[in-house]
Amino acid sequence: MEILEVKNVTKRFGNYAAANNVSFTVESGQIFGLLGPNGAGKTTLIRMINNILIPDEGEIYIFDEKLNSNLQNKIGYLPEERGLYKKLKVMEQIVYFARLKGIPKSTAIECARFWLNKLGASGWENKKIQELSKGMQQKIQFITTILHSPELIILDEPFSGFDPINTELVKNILLELRDEGKTIILSTHVMSQVEELCDSICMINKGKLVLDGKVSEIKSRYGRNHLVVEFDGSDEFIKLLENVEILNRSNSRLELKLLNQSINTNDIFKTVSEFATVTRFDLSLPTMHEIFIDTVANQQGDKNEQ
Amino acid sequence: MNNKIITIISHEYFTRIKSKGFIIGTLLGPLFLILLIVIPGLVAYLSADSTSKKIAIVDKTNFGIGQKLVNLDTSKYYLSDKSEDELRRQVLAGESDGFVVVDENVISSGEALVFTSGGGIGFITSLEGNLGDIIKQKQLKDAGATDDILKLIDKPFKIKTLKVTERGEQKDYTEVYAAIGYFLGFVIYFLMFAYGSLVSRGVIEEKANRIIEVVASSAKPFEIMMGKVIGIGLVGLTQVTVWIILGFAAITIAGTIFSGSISPEQIAQLQNQTAMPQSSGTMLNIAGLEIPAISPWLIIGFIYYFLIGYFIYATLFAAIGSAVDQEQDAAQLQTPVTLPIIIPILLVFNVISNPDSILAIILSLIPFFTPILMTVRIAATQVPLWQILASIVLTVGTFFLCLKIAARIYRVGILMYGKKPTFKDLFKWMRIAK
Numbered sequence: 001m002e003i004l005e006v007k008n009v010t011k012r013f014g015n016y017a018a019a020n021n022v023s024f025t026v027e028s029g030q031i032f033g034l035l036g037p038n039g040a041g042k043t044t045l046i047r048m049i050n051n052i053l054i055p056d057e058g059e060i061y062i063f064d065e066k067l068n069s070n071l072q073n074k075i076g077y078l079p080e081e082r083g084l085y086k087k088l089k090v091m092e093q094i095v096y097f098a099r100l101k102g103i104p105k106s107t108a109i110e111c112a113r114f115w116l117n118k119l120g121a122s123g124w125e126n127k128k129i130q131e132l133s134k135g136m137q138q139k140i141q142f143i144t145t146i147l148h149s150p151e152l153i154i155l156d157e158p159f160s161g162f163d164p165i166n167t168e169l170v171k172n173i174l175l176e177l178r179d180e181g182k183t184i185i186l187s188t189h190v191m192s193q194v195e196e197l198c199d200s201i202c203m204i205n206k207g208k209l210v211l212d213g214k215v216s217e218i219k220s221r222y223g224r225n226h227l228v229v230e231f232d233g234s235d236e237f238i239k240l241l242e243n244v245e246i247l248n249r250s251n252s253r254l255e256l257k258l259l260n261q262s263i264n265t266n267d268i269f270k271t272v273s274e275f276a277t278v279t280r281f282d283l284s285l286p287t288m289h290e291i292f293i294d295t296v297a298n299q300q301g302d303k304n305e306q
Numbered sequence: 307m308n309n310k311i312i313t314i315i316s317h318e319y320f321t322r323i324k325s326k327g328f329i330i331g332t333l334l335g336p337l338f339l340i341l342l343i344v345i346p347g348l349v350a351y352l353s354a355d356s357t358s359k360k361i362a363i364v365d366k367t368n369f370g371i372g373q374k375l376v377n378l379d380t381s382k383y384y385l386s387d388k389s390e391d392e393l394r395r396q397v398l399a400g401e402s403d404g405f406v407v408v409d410e411n412v413i414s415s416g417e418a419l420v421f422t423s424g425g426g427i428g429f430i431t432s433l434e435g436n437l438g439d440i441i442k443q444k445q446l447k448d449a450g451a452t453d454d455i456l457k458l459i460d461k462p463f464k465i466k467t468l469k470v471t472e473r474g475e476q477k478d479y480t481e482v483y484a485a486i487g488y489f490l491g492f493v494i495y496f497l498m499f500a501y502g503s504l505v506s507r508g509v510i511e512e513k514a515n516r517i518i519e520v521v522a523s524s525a526k527p528f529e530i531m532m533g534k535v536i537g538i539g540l541v542g543l544t545q546v547t548v549w550i551i552l553g554f555a556a557i558t559i560a561g562t563i564f565s566g567s568i569s570p571e572q573i574a575q576l577q578n579q580t581a582m583p584q585s586s587g588t589m590l591n592i593a594g595l596e597i598p599a600i601s602p603w604l605i606i607g608f609i610y611y612f613l614i615g616y617f618i619y620a621t622l623f624a625a626i627g628s629a630v631d632q633e634q635d636a637a638q639l640q641t642p643v644t645l646p647i648i649i650p651i652l653l654v655f656n657v658i659s660n661p662d663s664i665l666a667i668i669l670s671l672i673p674f675f676t677p678i679l680m681t682v683r684i685a686a687t688q689v690p691l692w693q694i695l696a697s698i699v700l701t702v703g704t705f706f707l708c709l710k711i712a713a714r715i716y717r718v719g720i721l722m723y724g725k726k727p728t729f730k731d732l733f734k735w736m737r738i739a740k
Contacts, residue, residue, distance in 0.1 A: 047519075047721070050522075050523040051523070052519065052522045052523055052721065053721070069525070069526050072523060072524055072525070073524075075523065077519075077520065077523040079516065079519045079520060079523075081516040081519065082516065083512075083515050083516035083517035083518070083519060083520050084515070084517065085511075085515070085517060086515065087321075088321070092321075096313075096317050097520065097524070099313045099317075100310060100313055100314070100521065100524035100525055101524055102309065102310075144520070
């Protein structure tokens with residue numbers, strides 16, 4: 001079932017189109033990556049889905065209902081720039097945002113206790129926000145985003161400011177929420193998180209949709225062109241390789257991108273083994289990191305050709 | 307009103323009501339205001355006649371003029387029979403602050419020469435008055451005036467006014483009412499400013515701390531703005547209500563203490579002295595200072611004009627606040643909003659002097675001036691009903707107009723960061739937000 005449908009949405013600021021005829025859909029119960037370089041128009045798109053900005057053209061549907069302010073209660077939004085009232089106490093802050101999402105005070109307090117406990121923040125109820133460290137504030141912001149149990153959770157760079165332990169903690173909560181049937185839209189620049197978490201993605205560049213689909217499909221569309229070779233011995237063989245792009249190299253490890261589908265990997269194996277002992281030879285799908293760079297670079301190329 | 311706007315109102319209201327600033331401001335505000343009024347008067351009083359200067363009087367006449375002067379104020383004047391040269395030396399040495407020689411010539415010419423060590427106009431004025439009175443009496447007596455005539459001259463002419471109303475003649479408190487009007491006008495001025503900037507600061511805080519994006523993902527910009535404006539307005543209303551209650555309590559307590567400390571005969575005596583028809587309402591008479599009855603309509607009018615004034619300006623303050631990233635940037639954009647608050651304060655004196663003039667009527671019906679000037683007029687005079695109704699229609703209409711404009715600017719402004727906006731930008735935003 002589709003939880004979100006963005007249909008031919010355009011938003012202009014002056015002459016500049018921050019979103020230009022963008023269309024995509026998000027299936028419910030999955031984690032959906034919204035990717036794109038800085039200034040691509042992601043925030044504008046997210047704001048429109050949150051009903052903060054109104055599109056100039058096109059429509060947005062949530063559960064087949066045209067977006068309106070009543071639907072805001074079904075969305076939880078964690079903006080990239082965090083914002084809490086510095087002088088409020090933690091519990092007051094959480095309860096206020098929950099009440100704005102239509103949750104009664106008593107329920108909000110109960111849920112707040114549950115989540116504070118789950119995020120290792122119990123006992124913070126009466127601390128003022130300004131007394132908390134950045135990471136602690138981040139946790140409170142995260143709680144305010146999900147407390148009203150929204151069907152659609154939109155997170156913009158949710159892990160920035162978290163140490164690895166808290167990152168794992170939040171990641172696991174996101175996976176739990178997904179398993180409960182919630183839908184999460186994740187906007188991030190960290191591609192390893194996309195690999196780890198996202199089922200589907202769409203990519204925006206210069207206000208336009210440039211890539212869209214399931215992560216696995218997108219990867220196989222690119223084909224098995226990513227080769228990792230680990231070896232013991234001389235690396236003299238590298239200059240003999242043809243039709244490859246070197247992505248990464250070190251004394252005993254080489255990452256290659258095969259530029260041509262017809263390359264026989266057996267030939268490469270032979271070439272390497274003439275100089276060194278092969279300890280690992282791994283042909284795999286491209287990483288999201290490569291796909292991201294590739295897609296943005298292609299766009300740049302298109303523009304240059306024009 | 308839906309739940310969201312009520313949630314925002316109660317958040318704005320209760321977080322502020324609970325703050326130390328509010329409690330202190332509400333309790334100490336009146337004290338501060340009283341000090342503000344009392345201190346300049348006190349300073350003027352103390353500085354005018356508190357001269358510690360000592361003046362030597364050399365009396366060369368034999369009418370006892372010098373003695374009469376000394377009798378008036380022994381702390382200032384003393385008799386001396388030293389020579390002028392000796393007195394000069396004393397002034398130079400700082401033993402005396404000056405001297406004056408009174409002789410026949412002074413009486414005939416009506417002029418005296420005073421030698422001083424310099425400094426301070428206060429004592430010269432009082433010496434001129436004191437000596438002048440004595441010399442004038444002597445001159446009149448020499449011209450053949452009898453004691454009866456002298457008494458007549460001494461007695462100042464006084465005006466006592468009676469106000470003709472439907473219920474008969476009443477004691478006229480025009481001056482007291484004018485003072486009350488001035489006071490209330492000033493209070494409204496102060497409150498509109500204080501609470502208006504509270505709104506603007508609140509909006510800027512939410513924008514600068516990026517809270518607004520989270521709030522805007524939960525409620526409509528109009529609800530956020532209105533919730534804040536109403537919530538802070540209720541804080542103001544609470545404060546004013548507390549002040550009014552405190553004021554009445556203070557008057558009642560003062561009245562009780564006063565009537566407890568004097569006997570009923572004294573009250574009767576006082577009433578006989580005034581020998582005037584009593585005003586219909588309650589009236590307090592504390593140590594000669596009469597506080598006439600304050601009509602409940604004045605209080606209702608005051609509260610209405612304070613609230614409508616607040617609402618007109620608060621929406622505009624919210625719009626300005628939404629347009630800037632930080633408080634420092636707001637000052638410049640706020641000028642067109644603060645100016646119409648300041649202008650009526652400059653006009654208050656004119657309006658009080660002639661509260662029924664065409665000019666006063668027109669000025670008090672200009673919606674941006676109405677809150678201050680109409681309150682002043684209601685206190686100072688009997689404002690015709692049609693003018694009150696006209697002012698209500700005009701101010702409410704202006705409020706809705708301001709609200710519409712402000713809501714449009716606010717909706718666009720809260721998400722605009724970076725460039726400091728100009729008025730041109732604000733007009734552009736108004737057009738963008740349909």
